[in-house]
Amino acid sequence: MTQASSLRAEQSATELLTLEDVRAAAARIDGAVVKTPMMHSITLSEITGAEIWLKFENHQFTAAYKERGALNALLQLTEEQRAKGVIAASAGNHSQGLSYHGRRLGVPVTIVMPSTTPSVKVMQTESVGGNVELVGETFDEAYAHARTLEKERGLTFVHPFDDPQVAAGQGTVALEMLELKDDFDCLVVPIGGGGLMSGMATVAKTLNPDIQMVGVQAKLYPSMYSAVTGDELPCGGDTLAEGIAVKEPGAFTRQIISELVDEVLLVEEPALEHAVSLLLQIEKTVVEGAGAAGLAAVLSNPEKFAGKKVGLVLCGGNIDTRLLANVLVRDLARSGRLARLRITLQDRPGALYKVMREFNDHNVNIIEIYHQRIFTTLPAKGLITEIECEARDGAQIDRLVKALEAKGYSVELAELA
Structure with missing residues (x-):
């Protein structure tokens, strides 16, 4: 697998990842992932003052876009790599996407998670074929152990975001959106490590350089915002958007985002809660906090998006039911x-x-x-x-x-x- 550490700093974003890479990924994964629907939301458009289009990536089998990139990486393994298997460090959607498609392709998948990972996430990953090892108290400790096992067992490490093959797979989301509607003024995309935005920005800016790419991060985890703006903000805390709660963004993704993304917005926790609630009430769709980040950004910055054709990616729907109930009741109280x-x-x-x-x-x-x-x-x-x-x-x-x-x-x- 191509690692970010081997990338030359002098390469431009257009050299690191291309539209052709994403189109090749789309052909590779065609038929194995859901071509999720994209729909115009009349009610959300009225509420926000923008023309809102929603891409329902929460309708994937594992309820998140992550399986696109995971599958694209798996399909480019050599026979030897397939036989030995792959490894990743993840307590989220990447682990499920990699495990599901690994089992489907007959590739052994090992997932290292912190020992503090909620049991429901461990069970979900195991249920779709992953072999879970619980190591350490933090993600950093789990990640370090995964890299050790990679060397000891001769496994191939599949990074959740900082890998061109993974980002190319994620970029197929933008391909599908722009095939259906080619006149978006802007796409609003959640950013954690930056894999989804890297792939989508590569597609969108190549097809239409005038399209505005707007990233969104939880204000508690502004890691990519700090990296591309130079405004170092504190990073940490309990966020509803744990899917984009990344303390250290990717090196490869950071370079692409710094070149191709127009702006990164930060959203507060109440805005994330309100967006999750609105999507359930209005669109009858369940999203996790990260999946609602795009809508939260539009609701929090109406002047930036007024009158524009806006595409939002509902990137995931894996939220604990008890937490969802709490969010809904809190939103009723705020209203x-x-x-x-x-x-x-x-x-x-x-x-x-x-x-x-x-x-x-x-x-x-x-x-x-x-x-x-x-x-x-x-x-x-x-x-x-x-x-x-x-x-x-x-x-x-x-x-x-x-x-x-x-x-x-x-x-x-x-x-x-």
Whole structure:
């Protein structure tokens, strides 16, 4: 496999990866990956003020675009390399794509993951044919061990992003998009290590130099942003977009992105949560945080995209169901549909009933009620009640709060970060 370390720094992006490389990858993987649909979203277009087109890469068998690049790399192995097998370090979508196509082609696949990897990701990778080894506490430790095994066992390392063959496979996403619609003003693409953007930018800029390529990173992990702008920002934390939470972007991908990408935007966690929720509510499609990053960027920067024809890649749909439920409920709370009111009462008969009457008068539905008499700073005859409730919108909650305060109640509204 071609490694980024062997690339000459003086090579231009057009020499490192070409449209012909991507077209060859498309021919190679044809019939073995899903040519996912691309659809115009009327409702999201109305919300954003742009003409939004969605590429549903979450419809791949492994629910992510990563299998395109993994398969393209596997199909270029020599017979000897196939027999010995391949290895990768990944706790995400690359591991599943490589494992699935490796099993299909009869190529042994070893995946090294940190021992802290959630068991569901281990099981998903094993279920599609990967042999998982858990080593180390961090990805860096798992990666180092994978490179050691590569040498010890004579395996071929398949990098999740910093490899021209992998990036060429990912670039087939842009080929499919531009075959269906060739007049995009811009493509908005999530960036982690940069493999997807490298491939897509190579295709788009070659076919139409005027097309704007906009990358998106989670603000907690601005590694490629820092690399191409020189503005060194802190990198780390718990992000919903763990699929693009990369601390060290690729050397090969960094060079292509620095030459071909017009701008890299950073998005906040609430914007990612809102985008995941909108895609489920409006398009009835499940995406992970990374998959929603493009929409989050458009929603956060409406002035940049207003009136433009915008292509978004929903790059993955592997999100834990419990986390998805949490995201949806939090988005309802931010929109004002759900609220928690903390109300101070006097501990006497009928006190709670009078409060409930206000909820009834304003047609606000009560979900849960919590009473607290003991652990408060109130006098012994005081109590605090917390009421979780459901309304049509935030304005309805505001009217209820004002009515309660007009009756002399002290009301606090719980806020989300």
